[in-house]
Amino acid sequence: MIERWALVSGLKGDLDTYELIQKDLKKTPGNITLFVLGDMIGPEKNCNRLLHRLINPKSNDLQPWCIYGWWEEQILLESGYRGDQRAEALRINKGEEVVKSLTNAVDKSFLDWIAALQFGFVELDCGLIHGSSKDVGENLTLDTPPLTLLDRLTRLQVNRLFTARSKQQFHLELTEGIVNSEVEDLNGNRKKEQKVPQKAVIGIGAGKNYTLYDVGTDNTQFVQAGYKTEKRIKGFGRL
């Protein structure tokens, strides 16, 4: 049977969208594993129903495998789960009201569950994270320099990196990388040609826009919940 991953992020408390995705996935052929790459919460709406559903799936739900995202990091900071630090970046950029909205949107009883979530998963040769292997808040996009993308792949020692923070959907392959390195030290000189095996960074989208990944063929499908599966049109440059 075909093995597929469904990669979801940015639900931000939207249980309706999550239910729509679950409904979609029931109709999707193959053996599906559902990964939720963070931002399950947000300041816009009450997140308790969604969190309850993620923690306690219905009997016919696909079991969600969750990691924390940028908004989870903000609430953990603000709630004292990161030592003396608070969500100052959020406070400065969005204001005190948004900080309050975020803390009001999530019942404190869920904080321990959020705090126990992992930064990411490594499955096969793939890294599944919210932002990047450097920072949960880092945006990786089609415009990110390839050297930076390679570095983020190298840090996790993976060949595929699934990222959600940018909210964009893309599948960028890095192929035929080469660089010549010459080192001179007290023992003399040595030269080495380093090549990069084929690697890729995949933006999975956010909210209703999610990604199906076929593990066997390395193909991605960019999907909008509630609509039939379609391949998205993407090109270089800003979206």
Add this chain to the structure above:
Amino acid sequence: MNQAVISCLHANLPAVEAVLKDIELQGITNITCLGDLVGYGPQPNEVIELIRDKEIPTCQGCWDEDVVDGLDACDCSYPSQLAEKRGHFAHQWTTDKLTTENKDYLANLPYSIRKDKCLFVHGSPNSQHEYLLPDMDAFAALERVENARAEILFCGHTHQPYIRELADGSIAVKIKNAVPKDTQEKEIQLPMRRIVNAGSVGEPRHGGTKATYVVYNDVTNEVKIREVEYDIELTCKAIIDAGLPPIFAWRLKNGFEFAEQAEDASHVCER
């Protein structure tokens, strides 16, 4: 014009004096220091005051940061618990010995110094604690220089001097699921960049006992690693007299490794 770059002095006054003398003998007046003035060695105040008196521009090293802010390097910085214990002991000893004035000096050192196309840092542009080892992944090494918007990156921290040139690089990029076809693929040429590690004045870890630093000519772009002998016995005696771990003297005298460094060059301390 020739300029000298020194790093990792580690409170070893005889070594610092010998290196500064060697620099002076070459007629070089432009010196940059990449930090770690203190730690391991027995004369932290004397070394800081020498660098201050000579007004040598200096970056903050990981030890300089730690004695000011408290230990923030995670355990990955040490290869063993024993090494960690020794490191923590030296940290406390140094903190106790430093004058308030010298602590303030260390606290106010910049993380990096930029001079035209050159960037000077202690560990890497990411962190004072990150090791840029000579044989680390070439693309990751290139990324450190390129994202720092430099052509030559001068660093220390590994205590192993080297000059690394990264050239003739390219990466092909392809977007799957893309249309129109003509925008799907492109090849990106990577710039030639260099990483120059100055080694260590006060705590060499290159297999020998000599202090090292580098001389860079900003006209010819030539870089040379210099090795300098110094009175090791003097430093070793001062280490023992100060009550610091005898292994600090033993490894200086024998030129053995036993370095307190992480093996994972790509690791960035998150603490």
